[in-house]
Amino acid sequence: MTGNRSLIWDRVATGVFWILATFVVAVLGAIIVHFLLASIGTLSLEFLTSSPSRTELGGVGPIIWNSFYILVLTLLITVPLGTIGGIYMAEYAGDGRIPNLIRLSQELISSVPSIVVGLFGLALFVIAFGWSFSALSGAMALTVFNLPLMMRLSEQAMRAVPQDERDASLALGASKWQTIHHVVLPLAIPGIVTGIILTAGRIFGEAAALIFTAGLSTPSNYDFTNFNLADPRSPWSPFHSATTLSVYIWKLNSEGLGSYVRQIADASSAILIIAVLLFNLGARLLGRTLQRRSTGSR
Amino acid sequence: MAVASTTQRTESLTGSQSALGRLDLPRRLTLLAAMIVILLVFLVLGFVAWNGTRIFFAGFGLADILSTTWAPTADPPQFGILPFIAGTVGVTAIAAVISTPLSVGLAIFMSEIAPRWARNIAQPAMEVFVGIPSVVWGWLGITILVPCLRTNLSWAGFNVGFSWFAGSLVLSLMILPTITSISYDVIASVPHEMRSGSVALGSTRWQTIRHVVLPAATTGIVTAIVLGMMRAAGEALAVQMVIGNRPVMPTGLADPLTTLTSQITLDMGNTVAGEPWNEALWTMGLVLLLISFAFVLFVRRLSRRNSYQ
Amino acid sequence: MMSMENEMAIAQPVAKPVPQSATPPIGIQVEVRPEATESVAGNETRIAVRDLSVYYGAKRAVREVTLDIPANAVTAFIGPSGCGKSTILRCFDRMNDLIPSARIEGQIVLNGQDIYAPNVLPVEVRRRVGLVFQRPNPFPMTIFDNVAYGPRRHGQGDKKALEELVERSLQRAALWDEVKDDYKKKSGLALSGGQQQRLCIARTLATEPDVILMDEPASSLDPISTLKIEDLIHELRERYTIVIVTHNMQQASRVSQMTAFFTVGEDRAGYLVEFSPTAAIFTKPKEQLTEDYVSGRFG
Numbered sequence: 001m002t003g004n005r006s007l008i009w010d011r012v013a014t015g016v017f018w019i020l021a022t023f024v025v026a027v028l029g030a031i032i033v034h035f036l037l038a039s040i041g042t043l044s045l046e047f048l049t050s051s052p053s054r055t056e057l058g059g060v061g062p063i064i065w066n067s068f069y070i071l072v073l074t075l076l077i078t079v080p081l082g083t084i085g086g087i088y089m090a091e092y093a094g095d096g097r098i099p100n101l102i103r104l105s106q107e108l109i110s111s112v113p114s115i116v117v118g119l120f121g122l123a124l125f126v127i128a129f130g131w132s133f134s135a136l137s138g139a140m141a142l143t144v145f146n147l148p149l150m151m152r153l154s155e156q157a158m159r160a161v162p163q164d165e166r167d168a169s170l171a172l173g174a175s176k177w178q179t180i181h182h183v184v185l186p187l188a189i190p191g192i193v194t195g196i197i198l199t200a201g202r203i204f205g206e207a208a209a210l211i212f213t214a215g216l217s218t219p220s221n222y223d224f225t226n227f228n229l230a231d232p233r234s235p236w237s238p239f240h241s242a243t244t245l246s247v248y249i250w251k252l253n254s255e256g257l258g259s260y261v262r263q264i265a266d267a268s269s270a271i272l273i274i275a276v277l278l279f280n281l282g283a284r285l286l287g288r289t290l291q292r293r294s295t296g297s298r
Numbered sequence: 299m300a301v302a303s304t305t306q307r308t309e310s311l312t313g314s315q316s317a318l319g320r321l322d323l324p325r326r327l328t329l330l331a332a333m334i335v336i337l338l339v340f341l342v343l344g345f346v347a348w349n350g351t352r353i354f355f356a357g358f359g360l361a362d363i364l365s366t367t368w369a370p371t372a373d374p375p376q377f378g379i380l381p382f383i384a385g386t387v388g389v390t391a392i393a394a395v396i397s398t399p400l401s402v403g404l405a406i407f408m409s410e411i412a413p414r415w416a417r418n419i420a421q422p423a424m425e426v427f428v429g430i431p432s433v434v435w436g437w438l439g440i441t442i443l444v445p446c447l448r449t450n451l452s453w454a455g456f457n458v459g460f461s462w463f464a465g466s467l468v469l470s471l472m473i474l475p476t477i478t479s480i481s482y483d484v485i486a487s488v489p490h491e492m493r494s495g496s497v498a499l500g501s502t503r504w505q506t507i508r509h510v511v512l513p514a515a516t517t518g519i520v521t522a523i524v525l526g527m528m529r530a531a532g533e534a535l536a537v538q539m540v541i542g543n544r545p546v547m548p549t550g551l552a553d554p555l556t557t558l559t560s561q562i563t564l565d566m567g568n569t570v571a572g573e574p575w576n577e578a579l580w581t582m583g584l585v586l587l588l589i590s591f592a593f594v595l596f597v598r599r600l601s602r603r604n605s606y607q
Numbered sequence: 608m609m610s611m612e613n614e615m616a617i618a619q620p621v622a623k624p625v626p627q628s629a630t631p632p633i634g635i636q637v638e639v640r641p642e643a644t645e646s647v648a649g650n651e652t653r654i655a656v657r658d659l660s661v662y663y664g665a666k667r668a669v670r671e672v673t674l675d676i677p678a679n680a681v682t683a684f685i686g687p688s689g690c691g692k693s694t695i696l697r698c699f700d701r702m703n704d705l706i707p708s709a710r711i712e713g714q715i716v717l718n719g720q721d722i723y724a725p726n727v728l729p730v731e732v733r734r735r736v737g738l739v740f741q742r743p744n745p746f747p748m749t750i751f752d753n754v755a756y757g758p759r760r761h762g763q764g765d766k767k768a769l770e771e772l773v774e775r776s777l778q779r780a781a782l783w784d785e786v787k788d789d790y791k792k793k794s795g796l797a798l799s800g801g802q803q804q805r806l807c808i809a810r811t812l813a814t815e816p817d818v819i820l821m822d823e824p825a826s827s828l829d830p831i832s833t834l835k836i837e838d839l840i841h842e843l844r845e846r847y848t849i850v851i852v853t854h855n856m857q858q859a860s861r862v863s864q865m866t867a868f869f870t871v872g873e874d875r876a877g878y879l880v881e882f883s884p885t886a887a888i889f890t891k892p893k894e895q896l897t898e899d900y901v902s903g904r905f906g
Contacts, residue, residue, distance in 0.1 A: 010502035017407040021416070024404055024474065025423050031430070031438060081331050088328035094707060098329070105335040107598070111590040112342060113532025115559050119566070119583045120342050123349060127571070144342065148335050164744040168807070171702060172757035172814050173734030177324040182760070183746060198425075205431025208534040208559075212566055249433045250535050253440065254564075262441070269434045276429040280422065311720050311735070313728040321728070 032273055039270035042263045048271075051220040052248075057260045060268055062219040065235060066135065066242035070214060071203050073139035073238060074146055079196055082150025086192075089151060090158035091180055106148040114208040117144050121213035134232065135242035138214025142203050149199055157191025158184055194287035201279035205272055207246035215241035216251050245272060343587065350584025353377065353577035363581060368545040370565075370575040377578035381547050383585060385557040388548045389462060389537060390530045393469035398523055400470070401477035405519075408478075409485040410507055428475035436539030439468045444540055460542035463551040468536050473526035480525060484518025485511060521600045528593040532586060534559035558582045646884065647864045650677035653818055653848040654699060658713035660876075661694050661703065668694050670876040671713070674867055676818075681840060681849045683863035683885065685856060687900070690869040691877025692852045696820050699850065700736035701729040718817065734761060737811030739821040743803035745795030745810070750777075750786050753795040753806055757814035772813055779846075780809035781839050801832025805839065812843075819843065821851040825858065837862050856901055860889050868897045 042057065050059030085102075093099035112120075121141030131137045161184050169179040219241070226234040234240060243251070249268050252261050313321075353363065358377060365378030408420050447458040447467075458464065488511050496506040512519075542554020543564060549555075562579050569576035654676040661669040669691040676682050684692040694703065701722060703709040715722050722732045734757075745753050754773040755763075763769050777783040777790065782805040786793065795806050804824060811819055821840070825833040840849060840862045853859050859866055866888040868880045881888065881897045892898045 006502050006505060010504040013504035013507070014411060017403060017411050020400065020403045021407040021412065021420060024400060025419060027471070028423050028427050032426075034438075034442070035434075081334060084328050085332035085334065088325070088332040092325045092328060093332070098333070102332050102335055104594075104598075105339045107594050108339050108591055109335060109342070111528055111532075111594045113534065113559060113586050113590060115532070115534040115562050116346060116583045116587050116590075117342070119349075119562065119580065120345050122566075123345050124341070144338055147338070151332065151335065162744075164740070164742070165746060167702065167705070167740065168744045168746065168810075169756070169760075170705065171700060171733055171738035171740075172760065172810065173730055174757070174760040175321055175730045177321070178760045180324070182756070187747065198429075201429045205429065205434070207431065207433045208563065211563065216567070246431050246433045249437055250539070253437065253539060265437050266441070269437050272431050272434050276426060276431070280425055280429060284422075311717070311722060311728065311731045312724065312726045313731065315726075317728065318726070321730070 032277075035266060035270040035273050038266040042267040043270055047267060051222070052218050052264075053220075054258060057263060060245060060248065060264070060271070062222045062235065063243055063245050063248050063268075064271070065222065066214070066219065067204055067244040067246075069235070070135050070138050070142065070210070070242055070244055071200055073135060074142040074203050075196065075200065077139065077143050078146045078150045078199075082147055083154045083192060085147075085151040086154030086158060087180060087185075089155040091176070091184065106152060109145060109148045112145065114145065114206060117141050118209040118212040120144065121209065126213055131239065132232075133213065133215030133217075133241050134239045135214060136238035138210045138242060138244075139238070141209045141213040142206060145209070146199055146203060149202075150195065153195030153199070154188065154192045157188040157195065160191060161187045190287050190290035193290060194283045197279050197283035197286065201276050204244075204275055204279070205246050207244070207250050210244055210247050211250065214244060214247065216243055216247065217241045218248075218251075219243055346580065346584050346587050349577070349580040350587075351581070353574055353581050356574050356577060358574065358578075363578070366547050368561075370578070375574060377574060377581075379558070379578065379582055379585065381545050382556060382558045382561050382582055384548050385462075385541075385555045386531055386559070386586075386589075388555070389465045389469060389541070389557055390527050392462065392466035392551070393473060393530045394523055394527050396466060396470035397474050397477055397526060401474045401522075401526070402481050402519055404474075404478045405481035405485055405522075406507060406511075408482050410503065410511065424475045424479050428479070430472075432472065432533055432536040433539075435468050435472055436536035439464060439536065439540035443467060458552045460540055460554050461552050462541065462548060462555050465537045465541035465555075465557075466551075468540055469530045469533060472533060472536060473530050476529055477522045477526040480522035481515070481519045484515045484522065488514045517600055521597050524593060524597050524600070528590060528597075531589055531593075532559065534563050538563045558586050562586075645864050647677040647680040650679055652676065653678040653718065654850075655716040656695075656713070657716070659695065659698065659715060660712040661691065661698060662710045662712070663706070664708040667874065667876040670872060670874070670878040672869075672879045674879060674882045676848060676850055677865060678817075678848045679844060679846070680865060681844050681851060681863040682865040682867065683859035684850065684852045684867050684869065685854075685859050685900075686869035686877070686880075687871060688854070689875075689877065690871050692867075692869050693822050694877070695869075696822055696850060696852050697738070699818065699820055700733045700738050702733075702738060704729055734814055735816050736818045736820060737814060737816040739804070739807050739811055739819065739824045741823045742827050743800060743807050745798070745803050745806050747794065747796055750790040750793055750795050750798070750806060754809050754813045756810060761814065776809040776813040779812050779843070780805045781835065781842075782806060782809055799832070801828050801835060804828060804832070804836060808836075808839065808843075812847075816847065818848045818850065821849065823852055823854060826854065833858075856889070860885055868892075868894075868900060870896055870900070 047057070047059045048064060049061040051062055052058040052060065089099065089102065093102070118141060121137055121144070125131050125137035125140045126133060165183050165187060166179055169183045170176070174182070222235040223233070224235055227236055228234050229237045230239070231237055232239040232241070245268050249265050252258075252265050354360070363377060363379055365376065366380045367376045367378045368381055369376040404420070408417055412420060444459050444464055447461075447464060492510050492514060493506055496510045497503075501509070537557055538560035541556060541560055543556045543560055544554040545556050545561065562582055565575070565579055569579065652675040656672055656674050656676070659669060659672040660667060672695060684696060686692050697703045698711060698715060699717075699722075703711070711723060717732070717735065720727070746756060748756070751773055754776050755769055758769060758772055763772070774783065777786065782802060785802060786798070795803065798806060808819075808824075825836045828836065837858065840851065843849060851859075851862065863885045865882065866885040867882040868888060869877050870880050872878050881892060881894045883893065887893075888897060889901055892901065
């Protein structure tokens with residue numbers, strides 16, 4: 001019977017899909033578990049806070065500082081600009097030539113490989129602007145591909161706000177900008193915040209664009225009492241050379257020096273993976289909380 | 299009859315020119331912010347094109363660059379970048395071949411088969427998957443994948459270590475969430491009536507997937523694969539860490555080779571601006587940039603064709 | 608366009624209600640309430656519409672409508688779907704500006720000013736002309752913030768004045784008694800559908816408009832909530848000029864003094880068939896088309 005055969009094939013196909021999905025999720029789970037296990041014995045509060053060392057295990061304290069420093073600096077630049085640009089794309093842009101050119105540009109910039117962004121940053125920020133290998137150069141390079149992303153995310157968040165809300169505000173005599181400011185933006189904030197956190201995860205793990213912009217020097221002995229922002233030796237200065245955690249893993253591997261390379265790289269990878277998990281979890285929880293608060297209790 | 303209790307308002311409804319201008323100000327300011335993206339495209343393209351074409355003014359012709367010999371320290375030095383282009387194409391293609399069945403299958407599973415709880419696991423899993431940084435993939439490749447390939451494939455006579463295959467394998471995992479999530483969106487958006495139409499005719503779920511859902515989603519799935527390949531072609535560190543970095547034309551899946559991104563990553567720090575070696579690396583960057591832009595334009599064409607249907 | 612003075616001069620002296628014949632001449636039994644027989648012929652004209660045509664792109668949606676909306680009365684727009692009654696309503700506060708392809712010809716004169724004159728600010732028009740939507744759409748804020756939204760945008764910064772205004776608006780919208788205990792904490796979305804619609808009316812009242820437009824305000828509500836809204840419309844008529852679009856003829860007859868009947872022409876554009884006192888529309892319409900429609904033979 002053909003009917004019977006097609007039923008059997010249906011069963012087989014269903015089984016194959018289940019196996020496939022289980023396999024992929026299991027691979028992901030295995031990767032996470034692997035790094036968590038591999039970092040046991042290395043990952044400790046001391047590892048997280050102390051400086052790298054040539055002879056002992058040392059730590060990654062200053063490097064984590066740099067990762068967060070560059071993250072915050074990048075967000076400070078991209079979140080306001082991206083949100084404002086997103087407002088234009090969601091609320092003002094129609095189907096004209098300039099909006100279409102902006103959309104094409106967003107896609108083009110998002111497609112540029114991060115290593116090429118790194119080259120661009122090297123030529124423009126490091127050399128032409130004379131910022132040398134610094135947190136600022138790195139953050140600007142990351143801005144190049146994070147800005148269109150942020151713009152897109154905030155545009156989507158604002159487009160998800162029902163037209164009803166805008167109409168209600170406009171019908172009450174509010175101007176378009178008042179409507180955006182007091183109705184659309186507040187309603188879009190949960191979506192924008194979720195977007196920010198997810199892009200933050202990407203910035204945190206990025207390496208290729210930073211190798212030639214933020215620098216490769218191994219930082220040690222950061223003096224956190226030095227608040228002179230113009231002094232490249234101050235960890236607070238945007239001009240300090242800022243190796244991030246991802247770049248550090250790559251550097252350890254390519255230099256292959258020291259007897260603790262394996263432990264340090266495993267533990268650093270574990271930190272990065274935990275960060276990714278936290279960023280994802282944070283985005284979900286915060287997005288949900290803000291959503292609940294902004295729509296009120298039912 | 300009714301009492302006119304509202305006093306008739308006589309204030310003007312009109313606004314001065316400056317009031318009209320004020321109302322238009324937010325649009326202009328936000329437009330300015332949005333146009334930064336256009337500026338970025340011109341800046342990136344300009345800088346990379348400027349630096350990437352300089353080697354042609356340093357006494358090297360197109361034939362020298364499009365040769366298969368890369369010998370920057372020889373006398374005279376040779377800067378053929380074909381091995382890198384071939385390497386990038388080869389590694390990307392094999393990665394797509396490995397990743398496509400897995401990701402499209404997973405997308406079908408998530409959209410058509412998975413019960414709610416399974417989807418609630420798979421979807422966040424994809425988000426975490428896409429977030430794993432590329433150095434972590436590279437490090438995983440070095441410490442787990444390459445040793446694993448060595449021990450498990452050596453009995454068959456293969457000596458697979460740092461190789462084309464290892465690079466493609468790592469890349470295939472990296473692009474899996476990209477292809478999966480885009481394919482999932484496309485498959486899930488196939489109208490419900492098409493499915494119920496097929497099911498009502500007595501088709502099984504698998505028949506419906508094969509003959510109704512997949513054909514309807516083909517263009518979108520191709521777009522997803524192209525976007526995945528775009529990510530693979532531009533990926534630098536993970537590939538560089540496992541591929542062996544031998545600047546020759548690809549010979550076999552088990553042999554080491556190199557890609558555009560790997561070579562830039564490795565050599566950029568060893569060269570000085572102004573020397574031909576450095577300029578050749580910029581030329582490779584330009585090639586990468588043009589490949590990416592070509593992918594974008596191709597995807598745009600695909601989606602435009604899709605919207606006509 | 609006629610100037611306001613001319614309008615006033617032409618206006619007839621207050622006439623007594625025309626006595627109604629005991630049996631309506633046509634099949635459908637529409638209860639005609641006393642309000643419907645009340646003449647508003649003496650009221651000044653609040654909105655004068657002259658040869659209004661509305662286009663979406665090249666398509667004409669509304670053709671050459673001319674009518675005078677009397678002040679302090681309820682005017683109902685009825686007609687089959689597609690006749691453009693909502694479109695015309697939305698022209699009165701320039702909400703159709705939000706549709707990029709929309710364009711109008713003719714004039715709409717509010718209190719003697721052409722609201723489509725080149726230098727008119729739509730924002731100013733919308734302050735004077737409120738709009739209540741088909742589906743209640745309170746903002747996801749507290750009830751207080753919902754009502755205070757308009758005044759705040761118009762620069763009302765004085766806290767005490769704002770509180771008074773909110774309270775007065777909620778009272779006028781007949782919502783005050785139901786929400787007075789927690790209106791500063793409770794979300795507008797936590798109210799029932801009928802309460803939400805009254806909140807939307809209160810929100811509109813707080814901007815102190817001259818005219819309130821209502822686009823099928825009760826179509827998504829249950830019968831009891833609908834009656835409450837209709838009672839509210841009765842009361843609001845004292846202070847405001849109200850234009851209501853409704854698909855429900857009983858509702859038109861219950862709440863309005865004037866009724867405009869629109870239909871769709873062969874060119875698929877809506878046009879005005881008859882504009883008369885409500886009682887006349889439902890009992891002895893001038894036009895055969897109106898009679899067919901109100902008697903249920905059409906649409």
